[in-house]
Amino acid sequence: MNIVIAPDSFKGSLTAKEVGLAVAAGVKRALPESVATVIPMADGGEGTMQCLIDATGGRFVEAVVKNPLGRDIKSGFGILGDGSTCVIEVAMSSGLYLIDKQERNPLLTSTYGFGQLIAAALDQGCRKFILGLGGSATNDGGAGMLQALGADLLDEEGNPLGFGGGQLGRLAHIRTSGLDSRLVESSFVVACDVDNPFVGPSGASEVFGPQKGASPDMVRELDEGLRRFADVIEQTRGISIHNMPGTGAAGGLSGGIVAFMNGKLESGVSIVIRETGLEAAIAKADLVITGEGQVDFQTARGKTPCGVAHVARSYNVPVVILAGSVGKGIESLYEHGVSAVLSIVNRPMTLDEAMAQAGPLLEQAAEQAIRIYRIKL
Numbered sequence: 001m002n003i004v005i006a007p008d009s010f011k012g013s014l015t016a017k018e019v020g021l022a023v024a025a026g027v028k029r030a031l032p033e034s035v036a037t038v039i040p041m042a043d044g045g046e047g048t049m050q051c052l053i054d055a056t057g058g059r060f061v062e063a064v065v066k067n068p069l070g071r072d073i074k075s076g077f078g079i080l081g082d083g084s085t086c087v088i089e090v091a092m093s094s095g096l097y098l099i100d101k102q103e104r105n106p107l108l109t110s111t112y113g114f115g116q117l118i119a120a121a122l123d124q125g126c127r128k129f130i131l132g133l134g135g136s137a138t139n140d141g142g143a144g145m146l147q148a149l150g151a152d153l154l155d156e157e158g159n160p161l162g163f164g165g166g167q168l169g170r171l172a173h174i175r176t177s178g179l180d181s182r183l184v185e186s187s188f189v190v191a192c193d194v195d196n197p198f199v200g201p202s203g204a205s206e207v208f209g210p211q212k213g214a215s216p217d218m219v220r221e222l223d224e225g226l227r228r229f230a231d232v233i234e235q236t237r238g239i240s241i242h243n244m245p246g247t248g249a250a251g252g253l254s255g256g257i258v259a260f261m262n263g264k265l266e267s268g269v270s271i272v273i274r275e276t277g278l279e280a281a282i283a284k285a286d287l288v289i290t291g292e293g294q295v296d297f298q299t300a301r302g303k304t305p306c307g308v309a310h311v312a313r314s315y316n317v318p319v320v321i322l323a324g325s326v327g328k329g330i331e332s333l334y335e336h337g338v339s340a341v342l343s344i345v346n347r348p349m350t351l352d353e354a355m356a357q358a359g360p361l362l363e364q365a366a367e368q369a370i371r372i373y374r375i376k377l
């Protein structure tokens, strides 16, 4: 019997690979003769780089870059097993978690460090990029990234703009002649964690500005700044990103990548499914086990277990989800090809306990799932 184990990470507790190995151990206890194939998964958010490195036998390359407030930090990117595809997560250079709460201010924070990571990967010979967007501290539409890659953002008098979303209100011209010429030889696939547009009531500033430290007045200023940026982009590049779905991800960074680097927006989980070769493994499987720390109504909106279930459904393979916590609205998952959702928690316990014990709990839950499945055989 062939069992494919394709889970996401259990955030704050285990990486996707660790989850997969724990599940495989449980499967083997119930069915020692089975072939259990672990394929770590992610949905484009935090953990995507590690998952793709693990799944493809890639490596991590360290680089020192600017954090959102311009201080040097150790960061890095992944080069996948093919030796040429690079995966970069914005959170690792321009992430909210990198700065203290009292310092959060999207008028000042910049994606400069993210641009430095792209430049470092270009230096390593990478020309194919997967960019994971989400969890940023910034609202600069990717202006900092463009500055790091050699573009000049200028005011009416031709003076260069400084860093941060608060500068964009003065933007008058964008000079791209100094932009790194290697960018045109490269392709950029963008894994967005949200489908919000660049500006407006559901745009980057309004929806995600407050969590980055913006007051209502700052939100207005940031939205006006992004609108100005989008207007200048439309005048100079003939493309309107104002209302384009997904361009609001990571404080509009996604929009900057679409406008200047011909970035293609794609669902994160689809990218991971493609890069890991999951479909070929599922085509030969009798059962698929996936999982995530929290499973609820949101899971059906493009999260890993649902993406995995879609592939399995097309091959008529049953899918079991193992979850750290099972919330409301999981019924919708049954329409997406999921056979059952099982909680791994086996007795009353705190969240901290469940997270600390996630490995053994997963192992036990996987063993029980297989024992139930065998009754059917």
Ligand SMILES: O=C(O)[C@H](O)CO
Binding pocket: 133, 134, 135, 136, 137, 193, 194, 208, 248, 249, 250, 251
């Ligand atoms: O980084 C952000 O702004 C949010 O995660 C939405 O992409």
